Amino acid sequence: MPTPDEFLVSANHLLEDLVSLRRKLHQIPEFALDLPQTQQMLLSELEGLGEITLGKSLSSIVLVIRGGSPGPTVLLRADMDALHVQEETNLDFASVNGYMHACGHDLHMSAGVGAAKLLHEIKDQLKGDVAIWFQPGEEGHHGADVMIEEGMLEITGSRPVAAYGLHVFTSLPAGTIACKPGAMMASAGDMNVVLQGSGGHASMPWLSKDPVAPMVEAISSLQTMLNKNFDQFDPVILNVSWIRAGDDSTNNVIPDTASFGATVRTFSAANTEKLHILAPKLINSIAEGFGVTAKIKFSEPTKVLINDEHSVERVSKIAQELVGSAGYVKMENPIAGGEDFASIVHEIPGAFVFLGACPEEIDHTTAPTNHSARAIFDDSVIPLGSALLASLASSHLL
Structure with a gap:
């Protein structure tokens, strides 16, 4: 069986092809669960490497x-999926269709193809099987849950004994590998609120039911509610990311409705449940005090991503063989990003791994982050990702 170093040597021979694939994928970003062009391009790369479902x-x-x-x-x-972001990188291969692989999923797919090629080359040495998922709908569309519902965990005839995934970040130097046991990423969900009032002339607000004032009060009060009700060592983040009310071409009209949306991040199921009780209670009480009504809707949140301790030990050993002890970061704290790989490791033990992809000429501490329209990823790290994935899979099948 090849060592991690030997896998990396083989993966580096694929560098030109994998970078080319990544840049082609980057130019055809697609959104959510329906990704026909992306799927077709991957199928052409995977032909002859194994059984396809x-x-x-x-x-x-x-x-x-x-x-x-x-x-x-x-x-x-x-x-596999991209974001609804208009790219502003000025790269030669930048997307122009209003979507962007601003979270590096094009690198993930290319690394997955590389891992498939490495494992196919040594398949006769494997004592077991490898299932490689190319999954749409990670960005808030629960693609992992859909694949689980469609029976893809049992595709080989037996449930996997371990699962691994990786994620590139511009906030880490290129080639750095980072991981931690336990909570790695937050549960992520949305809260959308509509306050219903009764519009009228802004010079006579006492004759209307203004929804804007209670909206502002609710947004401010939610932060105090978090501070007073949640343990700061089990953090909860509720960040309002958009507000909407009235018409910016008219200043003398009180609107009928005002609305806002927030992202919600927690690191425990108990806090998710608690927030889903306390936030509506607070918003409804504020709305009642202003004589308006409120409708509060939560999306289905992702699970907290919990890395299995033994799987992380395996990651640590292999990562340090690939990049040395200086190149491996033992993370102290989780991050508040959400990731539906959490649904996979909720079912089977495994680990999610971060791979640094900030270009050398950019300071990773100030680089545009993942999801930025200006995020630039160093695709020379793709072979390292392929070698890491192939090494992790094969280490179970000796």
């Missing part, structure tokens, strides 16, 4: 590489 209600691909001997299954996952 396509999703029924989403553009997913599962590649199964059967080992030379019977044994367990290991799952690798690469997400």
Whole structure:
């Protein structure tokens, strides 16, 4: 069985092809669960590498590489979808269709293809099977849950004994690998609020029911509510990201409605449940005090991403073989980003791993972050991602 170093040497031979694939994928970003062009491009790359199963209600691909001997299954996952962001990088291969791989999923797919090629080359040495998921809908569309519902965890005939995924970040130097046991990423969901009042002339607000004032009060009071009701060592983030009321071409009209939306991040299911009780109670009480009504809607949140301790030990060992002890970061704290890989490791043990992809000429401490229209990723790290994934999978199948 190849060592991690040997996998990396082989992966580096694929560098030109993997970078080319990444840049082609970057130019055809697609949104949510239906990604026909992306799926077709990946299928052409995966042809002949194993058994292919396509999703029924989403553009997913599962590649199964059967080992030379019977044994367990290991799952690798690469997400496929882009964001609704107008790219501003000025790269030669920048997207122009109003969407952007601003979170690096084009690198994830390319690393997954590289891992597939590495594992296919040594499949006769594997004592078990590898299932590689190419998953749409990570960005808030619960693609992992859909694939689980469609039976993709059992695609080889047995549930995987471990699952691994990686994520590139511009906030880490290129080639750095980072991981931690336990909570790695937050539960992420949305809260949308509509305050219904009764519009009228702004010079006579006592004859109307102004929804703007209670909206402002609610937004401010929510932060105090978090501070007074939640343990600061089990943090909750509620950040309002948009507000809407009235017409900016008219200043003398009180609108009928005012609305706002917030992202909600927690690190425990208990706090998610608690927030879903306390926030509506507060907003409704404020609305009642102003004589208006409120409608509060929460989206289905992702789960907290919990890394398995033993899987992280495996990641640590292999990562340090690939990048040395100086290149491996043992994270002290989780991040507040959400990730539906959480649904996979909720079902089976595994680990999610961060891979630094900030170009050398950019300071990673000030670089435009993931999701920025100006985020630039160093695609020379793709072979390292491929070697890491292939090494993790094969280490279970010796």
